[in-house]
Amino acid sequence: MSILKSFKIDVYFFIGIVFLFGLSCNRIEDSKISFPPYNTSRIELDVALEKAGRIVVDFYEVGKPQTTQKIISEKNVDHQIYLLGLKPETKYNVDVSLKGQLIKKGKGYQVDTKSLPPWFDTFNDNSDQESIDTNALLGGYIFLTRKEDPGIFLIIDGNQDICWYQQLMNKQVKLVNRCGENSFIAILGGKETETVYGDEIVEFNLNWKKVTYLKRGDKDFQSLIHHEVFKNTKGDIVTLTQEPKVVDLSSVGGLKNDTVVVDGILVMDGLGNKIWSWTVLDVMNPINSPNILEEKVDWLHANALSLDNDDNYLLSLFKPSQIWKINSQTGELIWKLGRNGDFEMDTSMIFCNQHSVHINKDGHLMIFDNGNEKGISRALSFAIDEDNMTATKVIDVSLPVRYFSKRRGSAYLLDNNDILFCSSEGGRVGVYGLDGNVKWHFKPFENTYRSFYLEPDLFKRAMEQ
Secondary structure (H helix, E strand, C coil): CCHHHHHHHHHHHHHHHHHHHHHHCCCEEEEEEECCCCCCCCEEEEEEEEEEEEEEEEEEECCCHHHCEEEEEEEEEEEEEEECCCCCCCEEEEEEEEECCCEEEEEEEEEECCCCCHHHCCCCCCCCCCCCCCCCCCCCEEEEEECCCCEEEEEEECCCCEEEEEEECCCEEEEEEECCCCEEEEEEECCCCCCCEECEEEEEECCCCEEEEEECCCCCCCCEEEEEEEECCCCCEEEEEEEEEEECCHHHCCCCCEEEEEEEEEEECCCCCEEEEEEHHHCCCHHHCCCHHHHHHHCCCEEEEEECCCCCEEEEECCCCEEEEECCCCCCEEEEEECCCCCECCHHHCCCCCEEEEECCCCCEEEEECCCCCCCCEEEEEEEECCCCEEEEEEEEECCHHHCCCCCCEEEECCCCCEEEEECCCCEEEEECCCCCEEEEECCCCCCCCCEEECCCHHHHHHHC
């Protein structure tokens, strides 16, 4: 090959490399870190690039590089990234790198997370706590709430450290449920709405982005709501309602135009348009209810609602100590489980003033039996046979007497068959084996309505969404 021809090839090769380099060249024009209000466990990182590109963020506790977590934000010009699961009063290194064919620029920060608000001072005062197994949560987390103003959503880990929270000023958190991989839905209210009754619904993720917000008065959302809110398999919002109805009680000693406060089910879309509704009056006449004159101000008292395996509703009623199955299409009452119910069941499994009805991971109906007659709260689960109308005991695990909860509470079966309890009036959240032995205990905020489990990769998935 001639020297001239070789020279031309080398020049063309050089020009091509320069051209490709120019195409891949990019730079970080601006970046900043901020702490969102009312949450010191979350950092917002905003990065602006010269042109669309992919960035990588590594963050870790200062002096503990083994704690490094990595987030990849895909091709954008403006990147908004949330760092989650941060400890209070801790130093973190945050490194930002622009990544294309070449890493063109990195930018590092060192940030100090803030201290917790003063109302956390009495949180987890465990002076009488049993020894705990920090592995009892299987590397996962527990979601809790604080009802009183300021209401708080809260996530803790097996070491009982606060990993995430969101504070709401001038609001009470009545209850919360998970409604997606990284989203949650809650009932909120002011001091004027008692205990677990509210007039707002908010759906949010761990970045505190509100997916849905509804307030009583919006469209068909006209009733006071209480005790339950979740999303069904179609993505519709399902909640319990309470409203006064005029009923003729003259035949049982009441007024011809008497008032009975009744519970109902309301299904809405994300704008508040009614899709379906139902009330107890659709299947039962109050005059057939014992003590209706004394109980008309809060007849039956629904306190939990969930879906059965066939997408029909399971409704927990406090006063009759029953679970009702309601057809989610027709409103028909399919059966009653419990005292004076339709199922053959062992008398030892008769429950009293239960909460938290749901279908557990094994497909069995599970409840938190408050046990008000005996003064002992427990977790119960049943294998329901609708063909033969039998309810067979599967789980029966009692809490120690000192953690008896007259009202509220929950019990959920974990993947390893331990039980996560929330004893609201007993003031404890705990993990117990099926043998009744405690493995992990925690003292939450007073009157926490329920608690539920979150998997180990929760924050990783939330940061990558």
